[in-house]
Amino acid sequence: MDYDYDVIVVGGGGAGMTAALVAHEAGASVMILEADGKLGGATWLSGGVIYAAGTSVQKKLGIEDTPQAMYDYIMTLNAWQTRPDIIRTFSERSAEAVEWMVSLGAEYEWVVKSGVDTVPRGHCTKGAGFTIGELLKNEVGAMGIETALNTRVERLLFENGRVCGVHADGVDLHAKAVVLTTGGLGNSPTMRAKYFPSAAQHGDIVYAVHDDAPFILGDGIKLGEQVGAEITGIDTGLVLPSAALVPNSVEAFLPPWMMLVNVDGHRFMPENAPYAVSGYLINEQPGARAYGIFDEKTLVEGSADKRFSDPYHTGEVSQTWDEDLIRKHVGTGRIKTADTLEEIADMCGINRLALRATAERYNADARNDVDTEWEKNAPRHFPIDEAPYFAVEVRASVIGQTSAGVDIDATTRVRDRNGATIPGLFAAGETVGCIQGKRYSGGGMGVGNALTFGRIAGEEVAKEVLANDPLPGLETA
Ligand SMILES: Cc1cc2nc3c(=O)[nH]c(=O)nc-3n(C[C@H](O)[C@H](O)[C@H](O)COP(=O)(O)OP(=O)(O)OC[C@H]3O[C@@H](n4cnc5c(N)ncnc54)[C@H](O)[C@@H]3O)c2cc1C
Known part of the structure; x- marks a missing residue:
């Protein structure tokens, strides 16, 4: 098979740009397809708070914290109704998201108690989500990563038991792997009714903070379902x-x-x-x-x-x-x-x-x-x-955040309804259903999730598509 790219990233928000940058740095050829006329998604609109433990920023401010404490808090708040492997990974790698932002030029003067824990973990990015979005966008540009705007992915291509590309705007694009980073579903009344009924119950007055990001419509769920992905996290948003x-x-x-x-x-x-x-x-x-x-x-x-x-x-x-x-x-x-x-x-x-x-x-x-x-x-x-x-x-x-989405393992590989991973399909950010749990742990969980799991998705997808010993169904170029 002729591949157009090693990796196609569907959605150019926080998780998507992050995954693309990390995969590109590892040596993969990457294409970002973005439905909107600009990169950034909800991440760009956000308050820019990042939930993280054990960062250099906390240390500088004299805040003592550890990934174990963050893990214990999230698991307890959720009464253990969330996946330990996911929360462990999130807690242990959340600091990297902040350090990475700092390395790109973000500044942090405040770390606030954004949940109900006693430890301040909400890292307030100076300039809010705009800063994060712009820093990522500039880095994508500086790295020369190919990007197609106004390109809404409609279908995943699936051949030889593996996701091998996408269909958008009447064109098939082939890749060795696809990363879904399409964000939440807050702007779709139909998806809200199905996947977030406790918010949808309020009828006409329901409003999603994602309003200015018009394609936050739950496409990741629909794309995942086409290839048998398990959908989880139903009715657990913020x-x-x-x-x-x-x-x-x-x-x-x-x-x-x-x-x-x-x-x-x-x-x-x-x-x-x-x-x-x-x-x-x-x-x-x-x-x-x-x-x-x-x-x-x-x-x-x-x-x-x-x-x-x-x-x-x-x-x-x-x-x-x-x-x-x-x-x-x-x-x-x-x-x-x-x-x-x-x-x-x-x-x-x-x-x-x-x-x-x-x-x-x-x-x-x-x-x-x-x-x-x-x-x-x-x-x-x-x-x-x-x-x-x-x-x-x-x-x-x-609606501050929606949480229904595709199920993943702790390496961001998407799981099917039987719990097996779907070859060639990765996901990160708000389109993933198993990260948030029953309770939003605190301000910063959304962007923290997008950046942390975006980084993991970028690493894992690059490892897979660049491996010398390809997985079944994945031909080397
Ligand atoms: C106003 C506001 C304030 C917030 N404040 C905070 C905060 O301070 N801290 C926090 O942690 N969280 C906050 N959140 C939530 C947080 O921003 C999101 O959970 C997080 O940024 C989601 O990142 P993402 O990369 O998964 O999705 P996004 O950044 O939303 O990116 C998804 C992208 O995918 C694109 N897309 C969708 N479907 C398709 C398709 N079919 N084909 C191609 N592209 C597609 C979208 O257009 C979008 O650009 C806030 C959200 C909003 C809107």
Whole structure:
């Protein structure tokens, strides 16, 4: 067979460019096919936080950490409902992703606690995902790696028991191996309904942060399925809490100044809980919703402090929890207001007796500037005791990351429904289904996954296609 390339990479985002660069460096000829008119994907749009343990950046900042600690945390958070070999590999090699970015010119001033562990592991790339995307793109250009933009791969070629290329734009391109790095599925309502029903349940208000990357449509799943790939990680993506007051806005953090209750009138988490847990907790409440309750004084004084919305030091602040916007939505009826908490309860369908009891406990603590029950760590605790009162509905309706995708082994080889690897097919990044587990461990898991497993895919695919002793079905040139 005549091969056009050693390796074809499908999707030129973070994982794709990384895999291509590593495979190219090892000596393989590589082609990147990208559906969009530009490289970068969601990685380019991202906050640029990378989850990693044992990095030189942590060391410089005096943070003690080890891959074992990261492994233990992720496995425990997921109640062991995730694959140890994948999490072991991720934990042990995550630091390489950060060191590699540093070697390409990225800078890190902040490493933040982005999950619910005590160790800061969220490496905040200066300039966010834009920096990562640009550094990778420039490196791809500098290395002379061939790239075809506006080229959406529609089919995988499969011959002699092996994936041997792709079909795109009416053309067959042959390669000794293919790496799927097509990202998530957040922009496809059909794929969301099938693979992320707990997000899709919120109907019209569902929004994926991937919106500006138009081909984040789950193509990797469809391509993998054509050759028998196992699809795993169904309904395990990251959902972020949102009041949906600003259309299509990326919201990850709730303000600490309000009290959040479910329809039973009970609080169920510290209001500013990290998004590693907050969206999941809201989805688990009756009716998969919650209400943020506050009073007039809190609206004026609390909403003036925007620090809560930028824990990753990006310089961007939330628009949603702004006094003017909230008043506007009192006018549109989206936010309820009344002179008593009982009336607010009735308007929202909240148990009024429970809401009163919850507010009394909350207020008693707030007057002492503490939260003894849910241990909310806030710059200031506001009692809710001055009419008028307000209620805003909050749902976990923003998709931060999808996790359904093809199954792989720890070397990024795609597995079929029987658990065997599919010769010639590799995958990395958000299109892989077995990396995230049931819980998003913390800010940085998405980019961390893309870069870490992108590097592994690049190494492994190069090893395979450049081997002197070819695998069955793979002819040497
Ligand atoms: C606004 C935003 C903020 C985020 N912030 C963070 C953060 O700070 N930290 C974090 O860890 N995660 C974050 N995430 C998630 C993270 O960005 C992604 O999980 C990760 O970057 C995915 O990388 P990837 O390489 O797998 O996919 P992508 O970078 O999305 O790349 C996939 C590429 O494949 C292309 N493609 C798709 N289908 C085809 C096809 N059939 N043929 C050819 N090309 C195709 C797409 O056009 C795209 O360019 C954020 C996401 C967004 C959108």
